[in-house]
Amino acid sequence: MGVKWKEEDSLALEHVLFEELDLNNALTIEGRLAFFKDFMKYLQHNRSEEIKGRTPESLRNNIRTFKDFCFELGFTLMDVIHILRMSPSILNVSIESLRDKYALMGLIDDHSYHLRKTKLILCPDDYRVSNELIYARYMLMKTLDYPIINWSNMVHASEKEFAKIFVKKDGGYNKPYKIFSSTDDLTRDNLLRMFPYDREFVSSLRSKEVNEKSNRDSGPIKL
Numbered sequence: 001m002g003v004k005w006k007e008e009d010s011l012a013l014e015h016v017l018f019e020e021l022d023l024n025n026a027l028t029i030e031g032r033l034a035f036f037k038d039f040m041k042y043l044q045h046n047r048s049e050e051i052k053g054r055t056p057e058s059l060r061n062n063i064r065t066f067k068d069f070c071f072e073l074g075f076t077l078m079d080v081i082h083i084l085r086m087s088p089s090i091l092n093v094s095i096e097s098l099r100d101k102y103a104l105m106g107l108i109d110d111h112s113y114h115l116r117k118t119k120l121i122l123c124p125d126d127y128r129v130s131n132e133l134i135y136a137r138y139m140l141m142k143t144l145d146y147p148i149i150n151w152s153n154m155v156h157a158s159e160k161e162f163a164k165i166f167v168k169k170d171g172g173y174n175k176p177y178k179i180f181s182s183t184d185d186l187t188r189d190n191l192l193r194m195f196p197y198d199r200e201f202v203s204s205l206r207s208k209e210v211n212e213k214s215n216r217d218s219g220p221i222k223l
Contacts, residue, residue: 042088062091087124103205132197139195144177
């Protein structure tokens with residue numbers, strides 16, 4: 001059950017946002033109003049004092065930690081503001097999880113360092129997909145020699161969209177990776193049981209060449 005929203009809460013949170021994101025200098029008056037309006041929808045949703053990110057202190061800490069992560073990867077403050085306006089709840093994802101997810105993206109065929117940065121800016125909600133699911137999808141595709149591992153099928157596809165790739169068609173020829181009879185065979189839970197998350201493997205990806213590329217603005221990526 002949410003607690004009643006008080007005016008002083010709103011003012012305190014507004015102060016944190018303006019201070020930590022330098023909104024007075026970064027955005028126009030119209031831009032600041034639009035940003036705060038969108039962000040408040042997140043802050044007010046099912047609010048309770050225990051929910052991460054809803055108090056001024058935790059919000060300040062989460063923003064600072066997220067900013068540090070983004071700056072290490074070469075993002076600008078305007079990039080951070082854009083990401084947080086589009087998906088404020090990304091602040092509820094641990095930085096360790098984001099680091100692992102960014103490393104996992106290095107396994108995707110169409111994801112250079114630049115493209116992974118672009119996706120975080122344009123599709124931040126995709127970065128809330130669990131690492132466990134991304135890893136399991138990747139392992140299934142590698143195990144079955146699926147030829148194309150891209151953002152769409154590894155991250156963005158719905159459960160049924162992903163499962164349909166590997167379901168046999170009635171009659172005629174089926175490609176070698178189409179081995180399942182129904183999309184029900186590849187539910188999220190079934191997939192996670194087939195390929196339990198290997199944290200050690202994911203951590204090892206941080207040393208892969210694709211995750212060591214330099215950015216002309218930020219220097220080496222610090223995963």
